[in-house]
Amino acid sequence: MTLAEMQFVPPDLRLASAEIFMLAMACLILIVDLFVKDKRRTVTYVLTQLTLVGATVVTILMTTGQIVYTFSGMYVGDLMGDLLKVFLYITVMVVLFYSRGYVLDRPQMARGEYYTLTLFATLGMMVMISANHFLTIYIGIELLSLSLYAMVALNRDSVSATEAAMKYFVLGALASGLLLYGMSMIYGATGTLEISGLAERLFSGQANRTILGFGLVFLVSGIAFKLGVVPFHMWIPDVYHGAPTAVTLFIASAPKLAAFAIVMRLLVNGLLVASQDWQLMLLILSVLSMAVGNFAAIAQTNLKRMLAYSAISHMGFMLLGMVTGVVGGDARYALNAYSSSMFYILTYVLTSAGTFGMIMLLARAGFESDEISDFAGLNKRSPWFAAMMMMMMFSLAGIPFFVGFFAKFSVLQAVVAAGYLWLAIAAVFFSLVGAYYYLRVVKVMYFDPPVHTSRIEAPMDVKILMSANGLAVALLGVFPQTLMSLCALSLLRSL
Amino acid sequence: MSGTPLLSLAIWVPIFAGLVVLLTGSDRNAPLARMLALFGAVAGLLVTVPLYTGFDMTTPAMQFVELAPWIPRFNINYHLGVDGISMLFVMLNSFITVIVVLAGWQVIDNKVAQYNAGFLIMSGLLNGIFASLDGMLFYVFFEASLIPLYLIIGVWGGPNRVYAAFKFFLFTLMGSLLFLISLIYLFIQSGGSFSILDWHKMPIAMVPQMWIFLAFLVAFAVKVPMWPVHTWLPDAHVEAPTGGSIVLAAIALKLGAYGFLRFSLPITPDASHELSGFIIALSLIAIVYIGLVALVQEDMKKLVAYSSIAHMGFVTLGFFMFSALGMEGALVQMVSHGFIAGAMFYCIGVMYDRVHSRLIVDYGGVVNTMPKFAAFFMLFAMANAGLPATSGFVGEFMVILAAVKFNFWVAFAAASTMIVGAAYTLWMYKRVVFGAVANHHVAELTDINMREFLVLTLLALGALGMGLYPQPFTEVMHSSVNELLRHIAVSKIL
Numbered sequence: 009m010t011l012a013e014m015q016f017v018p019p020d021l022r023l024a025s026a027e028i029f030m031l032a033m034a035c036l037i038l039i040v041d042l043f044v045k046d047k048r049r050t051v052t053y054v055l056t057q058l059t060l061v062g063a064t065v066v067t068i069l070m071t072t073g074q075i076v077y078t079f080s081g082m083y084v085g086d087l088m089g090d091l092l093k094v095f096l097y098i099t100v101m102v103v104l105f106y107s108r109g110y111v112l113d114r115p116q117m118a119r120g121e122y123y124t125l126t127l128f129a130t131l132g133m134m135v136m137i138s139a140n141h142f143l144t145i146y147i148g149i150e151l152l153s154l155s156l157y158a159m160v161a162l163n164r165d166s167v168s169a170t171e172a173a174m175k176y177f178v179l180g181a182l183a184s185g186l187l188l189y190g191m192s193m194i195y196g197a198t199g200t201l202e203i204s205g206l207a208e209r210l211f212s213g214q215a216n217r218t219i220l221g222f223g224l225v226f227l228v229s230g231i232a233f234k235l236g237v238v239p240f241h242m243w244i245p246d247v248y249h250g251a252p253t254a255v256t257l258f259i260a261s262a263p264k265l266a267a268f269a270i271v272m273r274l275l276v277n278g279l280l281v282a283s284q285d286w287q288l289m290l291l292i293l294s295v296l297s298m299a300v301g302n303f304a305a306i307a308q309t310n311l312k313r314m315l316a317y318s319a320i321s322h323m324g325f326m327l328l329g330m331v332t333g334v335v336g337g338d339a340r341y342a343l344n345a346y347s348s349s350m351f352y353i354l355t356y357v358l359t360s361a362g363t364f365g366m367i368m369l370l371a372r373a374g375f376e377s378d379e380i381s382d383f384a385g386l387n388k389r390s391p392w393f394a395a396m397m398m399m400m401m402f403s404l405a406g407i408p409f410f411v412g413f414f415a416k417f418s419v420l421q422a423v424v425a426a427g428y429l430w431l432a433i434a435a436v437f438f439s440l441v442g443a444y445y446y447l448r449v450v451k452v453m454y455f456d457p458p459v460h461t462s463r464i465e466a467p468m469d470v471k472i473l474m475s476a477n478g479l480a481v482a483l484l485g486v487f488p489q490t491l492m493s494l495c496a497l498s499l500l501r502s503l
Numbered sequence: 504m505s506g507t508p509l510l511s512l513a514i515w516v517p518i519f520a521g522l523v524v525l526l527t528g529s530d531r532n533a534p535l536a537r538m539l540a541l542f543g544a545v546a547g548l549l550v551t552v553p554l555y556t557g558f559d560m561t562t563p564a565m566q567f568v569e570l571a572p573w574i575p576r577f578n579i580n581y582h583l584g585v586d587g588i589s590m591l592f593v594m595l596n597s598f599i600t601v602i603v604v605l606a607g608w609q610v611i612d613n614k615v616a617q618y619n620a621g622f623l624i625m626s627g628l629l630n631g632i633f634a635s636l637d638g639m640l641f642y643v644f645f646e647a648s649l650i651p652l653y654l655i656i657g658v659w660g661g662p663n664r665v666y667a668a669f670k671f672f673l674f675t676l677m678g679s680l681l682f683l684i685s686l687i688y689l690f691i692q693s694g695g696s697f698s699i700l701d702w703h704k705m706p707i708a709m710v711p712q713m714w715i716f717l718a719f720l721v722a723f724a725v726k727v728p729m730w731p732v733h734t735w736l737p738d739a740h741v742e743a744p745t746g747g748s749i750v751l752a753a754i755a756l757k758l759g760a761y762g763f764l765r766f767s768l769p770i771t772p773d774a775s776h777e778l779s780g781f782i783i784a785l786s787l788i789a790i791v792y793i794g795l796v797a798l799v800q801e802d803m804k805k806l807v808a809y810s811s812i813a814h815m816g817f818v819t820l821g822f823f824m825f826s827a828l829g830m831e832g833a834l835v836q837m838v839s840h841g842f843i844a845g846a847m848f849y850c851i852g853v854m855y856d857r858v859h860s861r862l863i864v865d866y867g868g869v870v871n872t873m874p875k876f877a878a879f880f881m882l883f884a885m886a887n888a889g890l891p892a893t894s895g896f897v898g899e900f901m902v903i904l905a906a907v908k909f910n911f912w913v914a915f916a917a918a919s920t921m922i923v924g925a926a927y928t929l930w931m932y933k934r935v936v937f938g939a940v941a942n943h944h945v946a947e948l949t950d951i952n953m954r955e956f957l958v959l960t961l962l963a964l965g966a967l968g969m970g971l972y973p974q975p976f977t978e979v980m981h982s983s984v985n986e987l988l989r990h991i992a993v994s995k996i997l
Contacts, residue, residue: 366788407650420684421687421691424684492576
């Protein structure tokens with residue numbers, strides 16, 4: 009490459025305006041917070057929510073519907089990314105909304121850092137979603153992870169939270185190392201770090217398959233850690249359990265969207281040619297996750313821990329869709345399979361946010377309400393919220409008319425269409441196992457007498473949002489078409 | 504009449520009524536909740552009446568068809584319609600819902616609104632199952648109907664209710680998950696259609712037919728329930744409140760049998776013929792062995808639960824002999840069992856409400872204190888034993904007649920139920936109702952009140968009416984049954 013060719017092309021900043029806006033606002037809020045005297049941090053909180061609203065507006069306004077690259081091909085804007093980002097903002101807004109009361113009850117957490125860290129984590133996820141370059145992905149992951157480590161440890165007097173943060177940090181750093189190592193090997197095999205360029209190199213056959221294979225193993229391990237699937241799941245139960253519920257809610261929802269995005273970017277956009285190899289790896293991860301997640305969840309008495317294992321099994325189920333995209337070199341089913349996974353992840357995030365939100369709705373100062381037995385007799389205390397929680401449990405178990413059923417259905421039809429009948433049978437078997445522990449939560453709420461008799465005290469707006477969340481689970485279960493076709497459309501325009 | 508979406512009304516009127524009942528909230532408004540529930544149930548029954556009066560008996564085609572796209576992404580349609588087979592069950596279900604609301608009128612004093620709403624919503628979902636012509640729509644209703652029954656057993660059930668509720672839910676879910684995979688498989692094989700009617704016409708090779716048949720069998724056998732996957736039923740029946748038992752016996756058990764007619768037989772006719780011997784054997788085991796098991800029960804509800812399994816054995820036996828007589832007999836048996844088993848459970852409920860025991864030994868001489876009740880109980884016990892002039896006789900007799908033509912020894916085994924069935928039912932009746940007054944509980948019994956009298960009269964009208972004049976029931980099913988038999992006589996293997 010001669011000097012004349014190395015011209016500086018100014019990047020099209022408009023495409024990344026949402027990220028730039030988020031970064032600017034996060035820094036601004038960091039400074040503004042220094043001057044906030046109020047213990048409740050209302051100004052910080054409102055500014056954070058406004059930032060997310062602003063980012064939503066910017067993202068929607070900037071949507072082109074085409075695949076566009078900027079920053080010398082390090083950044084990609086497409087409809088899938090935009091859709092995931094909008095869902096991301098909404099999720100984070102909902103998370104902050106639910107957490108508001110919980111955070112106020114715990115002085116250690118009610119600091120400006122909680123909000124700025126949330127925004128930086130969100131920025132990290134936005135970068136992950138729009139990455140078209142290994143380094144961009146890595147930067148995004150690190151920005152997200154470092155923010156999350158700090159958030160888990162935010163309640164610094166809590167031993168379990170500190171332990172969880174430590175565990176998360178050590179294992180997370182290891183996973184990042186694996187990912188980076190895999191990336192370097194793939195760079196060695198193909199000579200490029202750019203994801204769309206990678207696909208071209210691989211397609212024309214100029215890659216060392218052995219090194220590529222090794223790189224792929226490390227790459228998939230790193231991704232599996234971020235997704236939290238077996239055998240890279242060890243951090244999930246401890247972090248979910250140990251972290252303050254507000255942070256658990258955050259970890260359990262939004263990062264799943266970003267993790268899905270990097271699976272799509274790295275494996276589908278970049279390494280589709282090697283799909284034979286990574287599909288097999290994901291297949292094993294998926295079946296193991298459904299098995300371990302569902303069986304281990306049965307033994308839990310802590311609701312957060314149970315939901316952690318349930319998250320593992322759900323990520324396993326979601327991966328089924330990623331496994332069945334290419335059959336014998338034929339990518340005919342890819343759109344169907346990947347869009348069903350996307351639908352699965354979106355609806356899972358919706359339901360997961362609701363369940364953790366419910367835990368916080370019942371929590372008070374000095375009382376976490378995260379044991380399953382804390383939900384005993386909820387139907388006596390509040391029939392409405394018991395019904396909401398019941399709908400979310402049945403949705404997670406995959407019973408119609410709740411959206412979880414259609415999520416499972418769409419993945420299963422992709423699996424059967426690809427000819428993996430045995431896999432579909434294994435998946436429904438593990439769903440049956442899973443139904444048991446979701447039913448147990450319903451049993452505790454409806455069949456058992458209440459242990460606590462106090463009224464549920466939560467601000468009206470949280471109650472309304474909680475109800476909207478529960479009703480959305482039911483409503484999307486009756487009318488899933490719009491979201492399904494939105495997923496399909498966004499992938500059609502992005503692949 | 505053609506413009507009114509009658510089937511949609513039959514589904515959504517009870518569900519909507521159930522949601523309205525839920526809004527009445529706490530037990531302070533219990534009287535209002537009961538009135539609203541009764542109103543909803545009666546309205547739900549009334550909207551099904553035009554289904555019968557407007558029914559065209561000459562055609563086997565689906566009637567009152569409604570078709571609208573639901574999830575175009577997977578070509579799933581909101582496709583409803585009934586033929587001579589399913590129409591009766593929509594009506595039976597709506598009728599039983601009224602009975603159930605009346606049955607729980609005084610007994611249920613805890614979370615009244617939720618109780619009644621549960622039954623109303625379930626009634627709508629069950630109507631949805633019988634009226635669905637789209638595989639996914641069927642499945643969604645089929646599975647969703649587990650939720651209300653799970654809650655009803657678990658919240659208002661007996662001491663061991665949690666175990667029974669879980670067993671019920673997980674057993675039936677286990678069956679239906681394989682069913683889901685078969686539906687998806689058929690969807691893909693048919694090139695993207697979930698229409699049950701399309702699947703009826705679709706040719707399928709023998710090996711997949713066998714697998715599909717077996718997957719269907721697991722789902723429906725659990726629901727019927729057939730021996731050896733029947734064990735959830737006695738538990739569920741014993742622990743469920745009276746209303747739950749009535750719906751379970753009268754309607755929920757019919758879902759499995761209905762599934763055979765709508766799915767197994769027409770979609771996989773060759774496999775059905777191939778495996779009919781197996782099904783007949785299972786049916787005979789249910790009839791003979793479960794009949795003997797019923798004989799030794801000490802708990803009245805358990806006894807009737809086992810007798811239900813034996814009676815449902817007749818239904819599956821009737822289906823798999825592939826004759827018009829057998830199939831119509833089985834259908835009559837299904838409807839009749841709805842009245843009789845519902846009534847039997849109601850009678851036990853009436854006694855349980857007063858004495859709080861279901862054990863036969865805690866009773867004796869009930870006729871002395873409850874003469875009116877004893878007369879009704881007598882009628883239903885006789886009907887359960889299959890006495891001529893009751894509806895129990897008609898179905899069993901038709902099936903046995905068909906069995907004689909099919910194979911003498913099958914008929915012989917099936918006919919043994921006439922003796923065993925009479926033995927366990929009448930022996931129980933004798934021990935409970937006749938003899939000297941057994942204890943002070945029985946001595947303090949009060950006879951049935953107006954409401955109980957009304958419920959028992961309605962059920963007695965059903966059981967007797969169908970026994971004396973079964974033609975209104977059989978004539979609507981003729982052309983559909985004949986068409987079904989014609990259809991399954993033709994091989995689908997290309």
